[in-house]
Amino acid sequence: MKKRIGQYLMDCISAVGVDKVFGVPGDFNLTFLDDIISRDDMEWIGNTNELNASYAADGYARIKGIGAMVTTFGVGELSAVNGIAGAFAERVPVIQITGAPTRKVESAGKYVHHSLGEGNFDDYRKMYEPITTAQAYITPENAQIEIPRVIKAAINEKRPVHMHLPIDVAAIEIEVTEAFQFDDNQFKDTEKYINMVKEKLQSADHPVIIVGHEINSFNLHKKFVEFVEKTHIPVAQLSLGKGAFNEEHPYYMGVYDGILAEEEIRNYVDQSDAILNIGAKLTDSATAGYSYQFDIDDVVMMNHHNFKMNETENEHIPLSELLDALISIDYVNHSDFPKYQRPKSQDYELNRDPLTQATYFKMMQDFIKDDDVIIAEQGTSFFGAYDLALYSTNKFIGQPLWGSIGYTLPSTLGTQMADPNRRNVLLIGDGSLQLTVQEMSTMIREKVKPVIFIINNDGYTVERKIHGEHAVYNDIKMWDYKLLPTVFGGADEVSVHDVSTSESLQQAFDQINEQPHMMHLIEVKMGVHDAPIKLNAIGQAFAKQNG
Structure with missing residues (x-):
């Protein structure tokens, strides 16, 4: 079936659940925007500026699982950089599509508007490389390879991607040989690492889990709860990752934020002899300036593509597969731990004093x-x-x-x-x-x-x-x-x-x-x-x- 590349791109984005696209119109994306507003399964949400569009796409992705936005070349593209960098840092998958000048203009090195006036057209794409997990320059020849590749990268890594789409390319018809389908085939062998974790737990008297934002990013809440309920290991949550664990759950202790944590929680975590860090990053703001009292080298780090225990490291195992394997561990914790105390309702007085x-x-x-x-x-x-x-x-x-x-x-x-x-x-x-x-x-x-x-x-x-x-x-x-x-x-x-x-x-x-x-x-x-x-x-x- 023949389709314009712009149509094919939106078919692929629709297939992964996106039904709203954020952005700002510009002359290098206008005809591509026609392929968005003409669809019954897609809605264009025009924003007041590209920075706000990137934030909106980020928020959308945190609920839906992935988001998309469109900017114009240069001025709009760079206005979105801050929001895309934030999505990269916090593992939020956003597809950033830049409508660009035609290939003819680019090949001629013309001093076109929104450029730096030097005849270069890859400067901005280079700026996106450190803040996106994949990038693509879309052409008629590679569209059916590159578009699926970067969308899959966004989903697998839960990080933003960048597509450079020349406006003439968006309008070209290609023969679409097969519809886009997402398949996750990241299987890695985890047995060695899970056995190490099991031995660590079996020798421990007071194990604890510190959980964080990657559970939210990868939507691993059910798997994580299954692991906790099988092992009875108590859970402390970082502020970076609030909501990663059910705060009504009997194995929830509360927020751990270093020296600021409630005394019982702080003492239990700091004195634990087996800390499993699952999907969490011990940042300065989450730990009150790194005020934890445990030795971070003793912590078992289990993040996406980052397993570290003592001298053993692996940067290839997906977090979802680590959790699948953890559920198989034959271990049950029997130690006591501080239980979370929910705040009392109406613990305040209504009056006309200045609000604090x-x-x-x-x-x-x-x-x-x-x-x-x-x-x-x-x-x-x-x-x-x-x-x-x-x-x-x-x-x-x-x-x-x-x-x-x-x-x-x-x-x-x-x-x-x-x-x-x-x-x-x-x-x-x-x-x-x-x-x-x-x-x-x-x-x-x-x-x-x-x-x-x-x-x-x-x-x-x-x-x-x-x-x-x-x-x-x-x-x-x-x-x-x-x-x-x-x-x-x-x-x-x-x-x-x-x-x-x-x-x-x-x-x-x-x-x-x-x-x-x-x-x-x-x-x-x-x-x-x-x-x-x-x-x-x-x-x-x-x-x-x-x-």
Whole structure:
């Protein structure tokens, strides 16, 4: 069957479950965009800029399993780099398609717009190499090889890929010999490594698992739970990977964040004689500046394509196959361990005193529902929210490794469009919001209904806690955030709430629950220097780390 290459590309993307494509139009992708908007199984979501499109595609992929976006050559392509790098760091598969000048223009070395004016056309593709797991220059000759190859790489590695698609190539018809199918045939021999883990466990008195974000990336929750329930090994979770393990499970201990962890959890993990690190990275923010007290060389590292135990290493085994093999281990743990204590409900007083961060997050604990998607911005919001007790059906999204402020608002567009039936609760601060706020207009245009809590505390709180508590560079211009829906054309479509006390916050909660089919924006005013307890401590750790 003859198809344009643009059509074939979208067939392949549709086959892996993508039904929304994010991006910004440009003259080098316009005719290719016709192949998107003409489809019944695909929707084009035009964003306000390419950075926001990359964040939205990332959020979409965290719910759907893979996302896609389209930019134009050069200016749009480079605007998306930050978001694609974040997806690479946090293992989120996003297909980044760049519409490029024609092959004739390129071969002639013309000084075309959006280029550097030097006649080179591969500069930007080279920039993508370190931040994508696979790259392809699509031609009529290689389309049926390269397009499937990079899509499979995105799925297998859970990382972004980059396709360079000259606009004339997108329009060329080819004979499609077979439909795209994804097949996962990564089998590796794991017996040697699993036997090593078994021997380690059998000699241990107090084993523990530290679990992290790769369980979320590879959707390995069921396999991981099966391993835990068979072995009875307790689980501590990193903030990088919140939601990797069911927090209602009897073998869940709580969040381990180094010196900041609750004393019983910290002591158990730090003194364990068999630590299995499964799908986790012990980053500075996840461990309060590497404040763990165990010897990291004694930890059994089991990440995707990274098994390490003592002097034995293997960089080829997929994490899913490691988990399959772990389930076969004949071992049961009998040691006691600290059990997770869920927060008490209504552990606060409703009054007209100025609202504090501590009360805000206690009340947020009671507000979240069992099917909510909770998106927490890398600021006061994340450092307060990662201690929220989740239900087994919650989804928690943050970006603590890459930590690009402003990520979560466009990401919420993506997560909400990936599953419109779930309530999305965005927790974000004013400094972060000001970077990417334009995407609120896309939310209004697309008629999605997230609940957006904006902490208005007049500046960059994380930075204040690291350095420059009163410095002018940590200040921002005060906005009237409640007027944003009006600015973006949604005055009648967004319910706006003004909160400064626990009493008014509860009133906002009640109104939100009474109007579940509206988008809500809540401006929450709090003190400039007030911050979650853990943020204060992590700020000090970062300051020490920075010298």
